[in-house]
Amino acid sequence: VFDHIDGGAECEVTLTQNREGFDDISLLPRALMHVTQPDLATSVCGIRLGLPFICAPTGLVGAAHPDGELAASIAAPEIGAKALVSTHATYSLEELALGAPEMPWFQLYPPADRDFCTALLERALVTKVPLLAVTVDVPVPGNRERDVAHRYSIPPKVTPKNAWSVMSHPTWALRLVRNPRIFPKNFVGGSDRVRYREVIPLLRKSMGAMSPRVDWDDLDWLRSQWPGPLLVKGILRSEDARRAVDAGVDGIVVSNHGGRQLDGVPASIRVLPSIVESVGSDVDVLLDSGVRRGTDIVKALCLGAKACLVGRPWVYGLAAGGTEGVRAVLGVLRDELVRTMVLLGCSSVKELSPEYLWTSSK
C-alpha cells in the first residue's frame, strides 16, 4: 500500500523531475517588508479559498486508513483549504455529504458511459458539489511497476509476501477488517456492504470510468450537463489548455498525475509558465504533481498558478493518523506558507509574481 501511494510510473523519471523542477527554481526575498500575518486567501473559479491548496483526488485511499477521503473533507475546510474527492473514493458522495462539514469538490473521468455519468452528475447536484474536476490524463492506468512487483491489485491477491505484510502491520489490518474501505463506493449505488460476488462487475464498471474511448466531444457534453464550475485536470500542452478554454471550462489543472501515468513527461512546474501564457487571464490555472512544501506552492503561485493540488502529503498523513494525521499535515503546510511569505517579505499570495524568483544567466 505504501509503494502504491509513494511510487510512480516505470523508471519514475517524471516522479523525480517533479521535485527537481521545484528545486531548480530559486526564491528571491525582499528585506524589511513588515509582513506579520500574510494574506493566504485565493480564489478558484470564483470560490474563495482561505489557503491556496487543495487535497488532490486519489483513488481508494481507504486502504491506507478507514477515515479515507472523509478525513480530507473534514480537515481541509477546517483550515481554510479545500478537498477534491475522487470518483474512486471509498466514501460515496452521499456519505461525504453527511459526514463532512462542507461538501468537498468532486473529481470524475470523462463520460465513457454517459448514463452512468449522468447519474453521477445528478448525485453531485443533489449533494451540492460546489466544483467538478474532470481528469483527462487517464485513458488507461499508468504502468506502476512497484504495484506490479508487489502484485498490488483490487481486489487484493493473496500472496505469501502480501499475507506477511498484512500480519506485520496488525493495527492497520485490524482497522481495515473493522471498516473495510477498499472499494470505490460511488459505484455501489445505495448498498452499504459490498458482497464478494459483486466485486468483479463493480470493478469493471469503475475501470470503465477511466477509458480511452473519450474525446473533446465528451468534454463538450459534460460542460453542457454540469451547471457549476468545471476544472480540467491533467493538461501539459498549451494547445490543449486553449482548447479546453474554448470548450468552456473554468479552470485548468496542470498535472502529470504525480508522475503516475506516462513516464517521461516533463515536470508540471516546468510547463506551467507556457500554460499560463497560453490561457492568459481567461481561466484559473492550478498546479498539481510534486508539491510537498509551502515553498513549492509559493513558487507555483509566482509562476501564475492560483492554487496547488497536494496529493501524497495528505495521504501520508491519513495513513499515519487518520483524520488527525491529515489535520497535522495540512497544518504544517499552512505554517510553511506563512513562514515562507514572511521570509519572502510578501504580504499576500495575490502579489506573488516572477519578481520573487531569481534567475541566473547560468
Place this chain on the structure above:
Amino acid sequence: VFDHIDGGAECEVTLTQNREGFDDISLLPRALMHVTQPDLATSVCGIRLGLPFICAPTGLVGAAHPDGELAASIAAPEIGAKALVSTHATYSLEELALGAPEMPWFQLYPPADRDFCTALLERALVTKVPLLAVTVDVPVPGNRERDVAHRYSIPPKVTPKNAWSVMSHPTWALRLVRNPRIFPKNFVGGSDRVRYREVIPLLRKSMGAMSPRVDWDDLDWLRSQWPGPLLVKGILRSEDARRAVDAGVDGIVVSNHGGRQLDGVPASIRVLPSIVESVGSDVDVLLDSGVRRGTDIVKALCLGAKACLVGRPWVYGLAAGGTEGVRAVLGVLRDELVRTMVLLGCSSVKELSPEYLWTSSK
C-alpha cells in the same frame, strides 16, 4: 556471461549516456484523443512490421540459454516484430530456416574475406533471408573490461572463479552440457558437432569476419552481390550516412553497438536527428543502443526513426526463460508501446513527430 551481456566498453561512459540520452527527452501528450487501439505498424525497407522494433543481433547468445537466436526468431514474428540474427549466431542459417516460422533478418560484417562472404550470401539467398544488415562499427572488438576481469573468452578458459560460477548455476550448466551452443555455427559448414581441435581455426575464421581491413569499396561490392534490402548498422556521423546512401543501401542503423565498442562516443539517440536530417527521406533510419522501454521507442520514432533495435532486453529474457522468456519480454515491450501511444494521445506510430516532444529553454 551476465557481465558479458550487461557490460560495455572501458568506463561505460557511452553505456550510461545511452540511457541519459533517452531520459533527457520529454514526451508531451495530447489529451482526450480517443486512442484505443493505436496502430503500431511500420515499414523498414519496404518490409511491413507489425511492431516498430527488431531483436538486435548479438553474438553467441547460446551461452545464455541453448534456445539462443532461435528463440528470437520464433518469438519476434509471433508478436509482429522481427529478429535480426548475427553472423556469430549459435544457430546456422540453415538451422534457423528449419526451426523458425519465418526466416529472420541476417547481420554480417563487411567482406574481409570475399570468398567466405560469397558463400555466406549464397546460403542467405538459399534460406531466403529477407533483409541483410552489415555492421560497420567492429573493425576490432571493443575493450569490454568486465570480460577481461572475468577472463571471459571463447573457448572458455577454466579458472577457479569460472569453475565455481558454473557449479553454482547447475541448471544453466546442465542445459549447456546437453546442448552446447557456444560456437558460431555459421562458420562450421555442415557439421553438427564441433570437435575440440577444430575450435581454434574456427574461431580464427570467425574473428576474421570482423576485420579492420575493410572499406567503402567492400560495401560497394556487397551491395552489388546482395539483391535484397540492405541496412548499414553502426553509423554515428552524418557524412557516413550520406555516403552509405550514395553506395545504395536501403537503410541506416544509428548505433554505438550498445556502448560496447568505442567508449566515449555520443548516445545514438542524441545523434539520431542529425542523421535523419542528412539522409532526408532517401532511406529508412533505425535506432539501436540504449532502448529498454516502449517510451524509448516512441521517442526515437518522434525524432525520425522508422523502428528500433532492441538488444539486451531480449537476451535477458532468453537467459531467464529461453523462448518463453523472449516472448515475455517482447510482450512487455508491445504493451508498453500500446500504453504509451494511448497516454500520448497518438493513434499511429506513423504520426509520431517532434510535436510530441517537449523542449524547454532551460
Place this chain on the structure above:
Amino acid sequence: VFDHIDGGAECEVTLTQNREGFDDISLLPRALMHVTQPDLATSVCGIRLGLPFICAPTGLVGAAHPDGELAASIAAPEIGAKALVSTHATYSLEELALGAPEMPWFQLYPPADRDFCTALLERALVTKVPLLAVTVDVPVPGNRERDVAHRYSIPPKVTPKNAWSVMSHPTWALRLVRNPRIFPKNFVGGSDRVRYREVIPLLRKSMGAMSPRVDWDDLDWLRSQWPGPLLVKGILRSEDARRAVDAGVDGIVVSNHGGRQLDGVPASIRVLPSIVESVGSDVDVLLDSGVRRGTDIVKALCLGAKACLVGRPWVYGLAAGGTEGVRAVLGVLRDELVRTMVLLGCSSVKELSPEYLWTSSK
C-alpha cells in the same frame, strides 16, 4: 547541538547550493609571479583588517563550549581577523569588553522594541563596539527540521534521546554544568546567574528582538541612532542593497543566513555579482554563507567582496577545542589564504578581480 550548528532549513537545498556555488567557480592562476608574502589586508567600512574574514555572528554558541563567543573575540584579533558577535551571544557586551583584547563587532536585529534597542545601543557605545551589523533576514526563524527532529530548543526539553545524548558526551556535559552558557546574556541585564523562573520572559524578550514587525523606517531610525559604521546583513536582492545604501548604511553583507532561513533562495556567492554591480563603489560588500576554505574567500573577493563572514568553521573549532580550537581553525584559514594567493600568483587581495577566474563557454 551538532545538527543545530550543521543543519539548514527544510530540504537544505540552499545549504547545498551554497557549496555548489563556490565549486562552480574556477580560479585561473598566473605563473611565475614571485609572490612570497601576499598582502592579505583589507578594509571594511574604513576599519583595517589584517585578514579578509570575520567570525560570523551565531547565536548561543556557548552550548557547544563555554568559551562561546569570547573564544572568537580573543582568537580573531590575534590573527588579524575580526569577530562579529550576535545579540544572542552567551556573553554580554560587558563581559566581552572585559575579556577580549579588542572589542568585537556587534550584530543586532532591527529595532522591534525601540526602548530595548536604545538601551542596547547605549551599552554598545559604552563598550566601544567599533561596528554594528543589523540582520534583516530573520523576520521569523527558519524551519530547521533537524532541530525539530531532535526537539532542540531553548530552554532544552528533556527527552530520553536528549538525555542519552548528554550522557554519552560526559566531557561536554561537565563543562556545560560548570559554566552553563546557554542563555542570551545581553537580555539579562547585569545579573550573573539566570534563575530558572526568569527564563521564559527572558526568552520571550530575546525572540522579540527578531520580529517581522520591522521595516525600512526602523533601519532609518537605527541609522540615526548609531554614529559608527553600520552593516546590513542578509541582502540577496539588488534593489534592497540600493535601498540600504540610500538609507545610509556603510556596507552590505550578502547572505542567506547559511541556508538556515528561507530554503530555496540562491547561493549568496551566485547573487554577489549583481549586488556588487548595483551598489558600485558606494559601500563595501561582504559575503556570508557557504564559506569554508581560503579558496572560497579568494573567489568572493575576485567577484567584488571586501571580506567574508565565516560561520560554521569557527563554531566547529569552538566545539572541538574552545578558544584553542577557534585559533586552530582561523590559522588554517589564514594558511589556506596565503597558499591560495601564492599559487594564484597574486600579491595582494586588493588586486583580486574576475581576471583570476576562469569562465568557459560551457
Place this chain on the structure above:
Amino acid sequence: VFDHIDGGAECEVTLTQNREGFDDISLLPRALMHVTQPDLATSVCGIRLGLPFICAPTGLVGAAHPDGELAASIAAPEIGAKALVSTHATYSLEELALGAPEMPWFQLYPPADRDFCTALLERALVTKVPLLAVTVDVPVPGNRERDVAHRYSIPPKVTPKNAWSVMSHPTWALRLVRNPRIFPKNFVGGSDRVRYREVIPLLRKSMGAMSPRVDWDDLDWLRSQWPGPLLVKGILRSEDARRAVDAGVDGIVVSNHGGRQLDGVPASIRVLPSIVESVGSDVDVLLDSGVRRGTDIVKALCLGAKACLVGRPWVYGLAAGGTEGVRAVLGVLRDELVRTMVLLGCSSVKELSPEYLWTSSK
C-alpha cells in the same frame, strides 16, 4: 603512500573535474576507413616519439617501489614512449644515465638557487638529457589533505597507524628496507647512502628547489643556460603561454599538476583549446592531468595537443609490479590507443582534429 599518489588538493574538486572534462568530450568515429596499423608517432620539440605519451615526472616514487623512476626510464623507451624524470627523483641523473637504455627527459624547478641550478644543468648536459621541462605551478606545495590526515612526510614520522600500515605490507616494507629509495638523490651529490643526520639539510635544499621566489626573469635565465629543447609545465592561462613563447621555450605543458596544487582550477583538458589557439603553431602544446586512457590521449590530440603526460597510471603500475608493472601499464595504454584509432577510423594521430569530436547544441 597510496593516498599520497592517488589524492589531490583540498576538496579534490579539480581532481574530479579533470576526469569530467574528458568524459564531457565525445568522439565521433568514421566508418569503414580500413585502418589496421594506425600511425601513433608524434614529435615534441623536434624529438620523435613512437607513442604520443610521456611518463609524467612525479617525485619520490621510490617509496612505492625501489625500481622508482628507473622503471619508467626503462619501460617507456622500449615501447616508443618517453619518460620525464623529476628533479626529486629517487634516482640521480647519473644513476639513470647508467641504468636506462636511453637518457630520460628531465624536469626541474625554476632556479631559486642559481648555483645549485647551474650545477644541475651541467650534470644534465653531461648525462645528455635530451629535453628539459621546467615546472612553474609549484611556488609552494599544494594542500593535500590526505597526506595531512595520514601524517605523510619525508622523512616519515612514526605513528602507530603508520607503523601498522608498514607491518601489514611486509613485501613492500622488505623491499624498502633492502633498497631504501625515499630521498631525492639529485640533492645528495655523489654519495650512495644518505646518513640520517644529513637528511634535514638535504630536504631543506630540495624544498628550496620549489620556491615562490622565482619569476619570468628566472625563466629567461634558464633559457639562456640550457641549449636544448625546453618545455614549460603548469600553464593554464593563455597570456602565460604567450609569454613563455616570447621567452623562447619550445613547448607548453597545460597542467594543473594532477589536481594536486591549487584546488578549484579548471580541468586542463577544458583550457587546452584556449592555449592552443593563443600559441598557434609557434610551439608544441602538451597536456597533463587526468589522462588515464587511450581515449583521453586521443581527445587531447583532437584538441591540438602533440602528446600527453601520464602520471598516476605508471606509478600505480610501479607500485604493483616495479618495472614489469610499468611495462604492463604502458602496454595497456598503447593497446587502447591502437584500438581507439582503429575504431575511430583514423590512420594517424597527426590527422586527429576537432572533426573527430562530437558537439551537440545541448
